[in-house]
Amino acid sequence: MGCCHVDFALLEGSDRGFTLGMPTFTFGPGVLAEAGDWARELGLKRIGLFTDRKLAGGEHVAKVKGSLATAGVDVAVFDEVRIEPDDSSLKAATRFAAEGRFDGYVSVGGGSVMDTCKAANLYASHPAEFMTYVNAPIGEGQRAPGPVKPHIACPTTSGTGSETTGISIFTLSSINAKTGIISRRLIPTVALIDPDVTRSLPANVVAATGFDCMSHALEALTARAWPRRLNPAKGVARPVSQGANPFSDMLGIEALKLVGQYHVRAVRDATDAEARSEMMYAAMLAGISFNASGCHLPHGLSYAVSGLTKNWRVPGYPEDKSLVPHGMAVVLNNPSVWRHTAPSSPRRHLHGAECLGADTRGARPEDAGEVLAKRVIEMMRATDMPSGLAALGFGEAHIDALATGAEPQYRVIKNAPVDVGRGELESLFRAALKYW
Ligand SMILES: NC(=O)c1ccc[n+]([C@@H]2O[C@H](COP(=O)([O-])OP(=O)(O)OC[C@H]3O[C@@H](n4cnc5c(N)ncnc54)[C@H](O)[C@@H]3O)[C@@H](O)[C@H]2O)c1
Ligand SMILES: [Fe+2]
Numbered sequence: 401m402g403c404c405h406v407d408f409a410l411l412e413g414s415d416r417g418f419t420l421g422m423p424t425f426t427f428g429p430g431v432l433a434e435a436g437d438w439a440r441e442l443g444l445k446r447i448g449l450f451t452d453r454k455l456a457g458g459e460h461v462a463k464v465k466g467s468l469a470t471a472g473v474d475v476a477v478f479d480e481v482r483i484e485p486d487d488s489s490l491k492a493a494t495r496f497a498a499e500g501r502f503d504g505y506v507s508v509g510g511g512s513v514m515d516t517c518k519a520a521n522l523y524a525s526h527p528a529e530f531m532t533y534v535n536a537p538i539g540e541g542q543r544a545p546g547p548v549k550p551h552i553a554c555p556t557t558s559g560t561g562s563e564t565t566g567i568s569i570f571t572l573s574s575i576n577a578k579t580g581i582i583s584r585r586l587i588p589t590v591a592l593i594d595p596d597v598t599r600s601l602p603a604n605v606v607a608a609t610g611f612d613c614m615s616h617a618l619e620a621l622t623a624r625a626w627p628r629r630l631n632p633a634k635g636v637a638r639p640v641s642q643g644a645n646p647f648s649d650m651l652g653i654e655a656l657k658l659v660g661q662y663h664v665r666a667v668r669d670a671t672d673a674e675a676r677s678e679m680m681y682a683a684m685l686a687g688i689s690f691n692a693s694g695c696h697l698p699h700g701l702s703y704a705v706s707g708l709t710k711n712w713r714v715p716g717y718p719e720d721k722s723l724v725p726h727g728m729a730v731v732l733n734n735p736s737v738w739r740h741t742a743p744s745s746p747r748r749h750l751h752g753a754e755c756l757g758a759d760t761r762g763a764r765p766e767d768a769g770e771v772l773a774k775r776v777i778e779m780m781r782a783t784d785m786p787s788g789l790a791a792l793g794f795g796e797a798h799i800d801a802l803a804t805g806a807e808p809q810y811r812v813i814k815n816a817p818v819d820v821g822r823g824e825l826e827s828l829f830r831a832a833l834k835y836w
Pocket of ligand 2: 616730
C-alpha cells in the first residue's frame with residue numbers, strides 16, 4: 401500500500417489487506433423518530449425491541465415505539481436486559497428472541513442493551529450451545545455460520561460505540577470475568593445516533609462512558625500495527641479487529657480531539673448540549689476505529705477489575721448489586737498502561753496526548769508515556785474518578801488474583817504493541833493502585 405504510513409509497511413508473510421465493517425448510520429438530533437422508516441425500509445413487520453428497566457418507561461423508548469407504530473410495525477418489548485450483562489441474562493434474552501419469531505430487532509439503550517440484542521439475535525438465528533461463539537480460548541470461538549436478522553441500534557449513552565461494532569461483551573459467571581462474542585455479522589444493520597438522548601444522562605454515566613470512548617481511541621491508535629497481527633486468518637475469515645490501520649488511525653485521532661475538548665464539559669454541565677452531542681459523535685468515531693483495530697491492555701485489564709471488585713456502587717447505575725461502570729474500570733488502568741507501552745511507539749503516544757489537549761512542546765520520545773499518563777490523570781481528576789484501583793478496595797494482596805483474571809484475555813492482550821506476560825500484568829496492576 402503506497403498510501404500508508406511507514407508503521408504499516410508490509411512484512412514478509414503478512415496479510416496484504418485489511419477489512420472494515422460498519423453499519424449504515426444516521427447521526428443527528430431527533431433521528432430516533434426515523435426508526436419506523438428504517439424498519440419499513442428493511443422490510444420488517446414484527447420486531448423484538450430490547451431495552452433496560454430504567455429506560456423502558458422513558459422518553460427515548462417511547463419515541464422509538466411511536467415511530468415503529470406509525471410505520472405499522474408490530475413490536476414486542478424485552479426490558480430485562482442486565483446492566484453489564486452476563487451469560488444468564490443473555491440466555492434469557494435469547495429465549496425471548498427465539499420464542500418471538502421476529503424478523504428483526506431494535507435496541508434502545510447503552511452498551512449493555514445493544515450487546516444483549518446482538519447476542520440474542522445471533523443465538524436465535526443460529527441456535528448453538530452457549531460457548532460455541534464465545535471468544536477463544538475462553539469459548540470455542542466458532543464463526544457465526546450465516547447472516548443474522550436486521551438490527552437497528554439506537555444508543556442512549558455516549559461511549560461504547562457498540563452501535564458500530566461487531567462485538568458483544570458480557571461477564572461469564574463461571575470465571576467471573578468479562579469476555580465476548582465477535583463477528584462481522586453482529587455489526588448492527590442501521591445505527592440511529594441521536595445526541596438528544598444525552599440530555600437525560602447522569603453525570604457519572606457521562607464520565608465513565610466518555611473515558612470508555614477515550615480508551616477505545618487511544619487503544620486503536622497504539623494497537624499492534626495490522627501487518628504484524630498474530631491471527632493468520634485471511635479473506636472472509638479475517639478477524640473483525642486487525643490491529644492499527646490507516647482508517648482506524650484517522651477516526652481515532654478525530655475522536656481524541658473531541659474527547660480532549662468536550663469530555664470534562666459534558667460531565668460537568670448537563671445543559672451543555674454542544675459538549676454532550678460532540679461526545680456522542682466521538683463515541684461513534686471511536687467505535688468504528690476500535691472495531692477495526694481492536695482494543696488492548698486497558699480493556700484486557702479492566703475485565704479482571706470488573707469481575708473482582710466487591711461492594712462498589714455508583715449513582716446513576718443500578719444500585720442493587722456491586723458494579724464498576726465499564727469505562728471506569730478501563731480508565732483506571734490507562735495511565736499505568738501508557739507508561740509501559742509508550743517506548744514501543746512514542747510518536748503515537750505523544751500524538752494521542754496532543755489530541756487530548758496535552759502540551760507536548762519540547763517533549764522527547766522518552767517522555768511520551770508520562771505526558772499521556774499525566775493528561776489522562778488530569779481528566780480523571782476533573783471528572784471525580786477514583787484515584788486508582790486502591791480506591792476500589794484493591795491492594796498488594798490482590799495483585800495475583802487480578803493478573804490471573806486478566807491472563808485469559810488473550811484476544812485483547814495480544815493486540816498490545818508490546819508482549820506482555822504474567823510479570824508485566826502484575827506490574828501494570830501494581831502501578832495502577834494509586835495515581836494521586
Ligand atoms: N460492544 C462493544 O463494542 C462495547 C464497547 C464498549 C463497552 N461495551 C459494554 O457495554 C456495557 C456498558 O454500556 P454503557 O457504558 O453504554 O452503559 P449501560 O448500558 O450499562 O448503562 C449504564 C446506565 O445508564 C443508564 N442509561 C442509559 N442511557 C441513559 C439515558 N439516555 N439517560 C439516563 N440513563 C441512561 C442505564 O439504564 C444504566 O443504568 C458494558 O457491558 C461494556 O463491557 C461494549
Ligand atoms: Fe470499552
